[in-house]
Ligand SMILES: NC(=O)C1=CN([C@@H]2O[C@H](COP(=O)(O)OP(=O)(O)OC[C@H]3O[C@@H](n4cnc5c(N)ncnc54)[C@H](OP(=O)(O)O)[C@@H]3O)[C@@H](O)[C@H]2O)C=CC1
């Protein structure tokens with residue numbers, strides 16, 4: 001299949017967790033030439049050197065060099081650093097560049113306002129499994145986006161996992177659900193590891209059992225047409241081991257806490273967007 005990223009210069013504003021996940025996934029998938037990846041950060045020169053050494057990409061603090069002839073600009077800084085970072089790049093940005101904003105809490109209207117021109121903006125919320133080509137990404141086309149821009153963005157994120165296109169109104173929920181999901185899952189794994197250890201199992205034995213159970217369960221749910229509730233009820237023998245455990249989960253409102261957590265995350269995403277877009 002034709003590689004839509006061939007010969008495209010991709011410039012990253014931000015060299016942190018999610019930027020590295022994307023770079024790792026793109027290079028592992030041989031989608032882009034490291035020669036055409038450029039990256040900067042705020043001031044952590046040691047971090048930039050580490051990224052350059054590990055991935056053989058280009059690093060610079062010269063925004064003009066970073067952005068000259070860039071086809072795709074990936075905004076990967078934290079919301080609190082967004083405005084300053086945009087002020088620094090604005091003079092070197094052009095309307096024919098596609099902006100993929102991973103700062104998914106900030107509206108495309110605000111991004112366009114800071115750019116001061118009509119470059120296409122697509123809000124994207126990947127997650128850290130992008131590093132191994134397993135991201136769950138939500139894409140929300142923003143301002144001045146043409147079909148070709150969506151095709152390129154979809155191609156890029158599809159190559160490092162799965163992509164779902166949503167509206168800008170939905171991206172806050174996607175950020176809280178999918179962007180944060182790896183943290184929720186690792187938190188669950190940690191709890192199950194601790195349970196194993198509390199019951200006298202070796203830490204590594206607990207981890208191996210829990211992680212493989214998660215891998216198996218995700219593969220099973222992906223290949224099954226059954227309802228999720230059916231899949232967990234199939235495990236439960238009446239008055240058995242699992243049912244006894246579920247009584248405690250229900251007593252501690254396990255599902256309610258997850259639902260409320262993701263709702264709060266969605267709220268927080270909207271709050272940050274509103275605060276920063278003033
Ligand atoms: N982490 C995740 O799983 C996900 C994160 N996101 C979003 O991605 C964005 C980045 O998150 P994450 O990677 O975790 O954050 P990190 O803190 O790991 O990385 C942020 C990066 O932005 C850089 N930066 C700060 N100010 C500037 C500036 N003025 N110019 C250029 N670069 C700058 C930092 O540089 P320095 O180190 O020098 O300060 C750092 O490299 C956030 O908006 C987050 O909401 C979205 C989905 C998932």
Ligand SMILES: O=C(O)[C@@H]1CCC=N1
Pocket residue numbers: 175176179180
């Ligand atoms: O926690 C955060 O704000 C970012 C967005 C989703 C994952 N990390």
